[in-house]
Amino acid sequence: MINLQPYASPTYFILLIITLLPAMIALYYGRRLQIYEAVWTFGFLVLTFGGNKWHQGLALIFYVIFQLLLILLYQRYRKQHNSTVVFITMVLLSILPLVCVKLAAGLALQKLSFLGFLGISYLTFKTVQIIMEQRDGTIKAIRARNFLRFLLFFPTVSSGPIDRFRRFQADVVKLPDRDTYARMLDKGTQFLFRGFVYKYMLGYLFGTLWLPKIAQLAMAHRQAFHGLGLSWSLLFYMYDYSMYLFFDFAGYSMFAIGISYFLGIKTPQNFNAPFISHNIKDFWNRWHMSLSFWFRDFIFMRVTFFIMKKRLMKNPVRISQVAYLINFLVMGFWHGLTWYYIVYGLFHAVAIILNDVWLRFKKKHLKGLPHNSLTEGIAIFITFNTVCLSFLIFSGFLNTLWFR
Template sequence: MPNLSPYADPQYFVLLVVTLLPAMVGLYYGKRLRWYETLWTAAFLLLTFGGVKWHQGVMLVGYVVYQLALVLGYDRYRKHHNQTAVFISLVVLSALPLALVKLSPAVHLPKLALLGFLGISYLTFKTVQVIMELRDGTIKQVSPFLFLRFLLFFPTITSGPIDRYRRFQQDDVAVPARADYLTLVNQGIIRIFQGFVYKFIIGYVFGTLMLPHVAHHVLANRGAFFGTGLSWSLVAYMYVYSLYLFFDFAGYSLFAVGVSNLMGVKTPMNFNAPFKSQNIKDFWNRWHMSLSFWFRDFVFMRFTFFVMKHRLVKNRIRVSQLAYLVNFLIMGFWHGVTWYYIVYGLFHATAIIINDIWLRFKKRHGTQLPHNRWTQALAVCITFNVVCFSFLIFSGELNTLWFTH
């Protein structure tokens, strides 16, 4: 059985759209064909995780059954009990498969990696979110069938964006009016074509044509700058890699959102002109937004509330600084247990802390500081370069220069 790689080539989109036509016709006439969407999802999951990737398919099925049992079990339990220890245990158990997969290289147990499959991170984020919102009471009850549709929503299953259960439920239950659906289809088509330009044209230029060439020059000049490996070639690599990373990932996200729109689902956007950001906090409100907002709501805010509730740190500014460190350190570990991912997370935490110090300074001395289009342009330029340097760390190229021969 041949395997399909999501959004990898034009033939994939033809197959995707043609097979979605019955569901789209149903939505046009005001009816969601859930049975057809379920069969369609099962078929594409089989094409993606079957064949030579059958072991990933087996892990996916086992994972979904495991998470469904945790969510339904907690949904039933919390109606009669409210033990914090049980809630924490379930969050840990929900995140455990992902943690084991991420830790497998560091603890030299490659068999743990066999627990993983394409998209395990995004499914874990969804499940942990549902458990936490059940605890908060913002989710009153979980429907097993809807939870499975939410978890296995195919356009976003492998790399997001990360939707929220309640928002997804609204789209799933309420079929849009015909005019609204036609608007949504129009938006979806535009996003898919924009994704083609981003991923297959601009991303191809930066990632396939330019990046290997620049990387070759980086290695050729690894003895530059007194043996540190720093060179103008490395600076070029930093910018080329940063632009490739954006256009490739933003293109993929546009595909996922666009196909979601064809299915009558308003999956949230993942990027909003991030390189126009005027500071690092603004950047994280624009870059991989579904992930950064997930970490904000379910790591940063909850850690902040825990510290303040138990009076572990009295100074509110120190609480937020500590929360930033925890938030981005976890994000770094999520990317992988290697020094450059962890440093990447700590770098962004430090940048946001410095940015907050600067914003408080501006608030005290705002009238004494210039504020015009030139200072705004300078802010964008500084932020862009800080972000690009962080992506250089993230790329692992420094690891190649300094620790490999």
């Protein structure tokens, strides 16, 4: 059996669009072919996780069954009880497979690697979100089929964005009228073409053509000068990698969003011109938005409420600073158990704390500071370079440069 990597070849897109046509035609005429969409999803899951990737497919099956049982058991429990201990246990159990996979990758534990499969992080975000919203009472009841449809919505399985169950379910239930769906098709097509430009033109330019050459140049400069490799070539690497990371990831996200629109689902956008952000907080409102908003709602806000409820601190500024540190530290560990991912998370925590300190200082002591195109340009320039520096850390290239 031939495996198809999501959004990785013309064959994949041709097969995707052709097999989607019956569902698209039905949506245009006001119907959703739920059985067909389920069979279509199953077929593409087999093409993605079958063949020589059968072990990933098996891991996915066990993972889905495990998460479904957790959701249904907690739903049944919540009808009569509301124990914090049980809630925390359910959350920990839900993230356990992902933790094992991260440990296997970071500590070279081959015995745990069999639990991994493409997209496990995105599925875990979805299941944890549902458990937390069950606890809050915003999700009263969820059927197994609705959970499976949300969890395994194929356009976003491998690359996100991270949707929310209630928003997703509302799109499933309420079919768009013909004019609305026609506009969705138009917008979905635009997303696909932008994705092709981003990933296969700009991503290829910055990543495949330029990045390896600049990396070799930076390594050569390090060997020539017997230092840390701090040279203009490293600066070029920083900017080039940042561009590659954005265009490659944004391209994948646009493919997923475009296909989602074809299925009548308005999957949220992931990027909104992040490199023109005015400060680091503005950046996280524009970069990988589905992830940053997930961390904001389910980590930052909950840590803040917990500290306030337990009265561990009184100063709201200190509370937010601690919440930022925990939020971005968790994000760093989520990316992987290596020093550069963890430092990347701490870097952004410190950056956003310093940004808040600066904004409070400016409001109190520099009220007359001009606000014009020049100051905006300076703010964008500083933010852009701060972000690119964080991406240099994230890339792991410094690890290669310094410890090779």
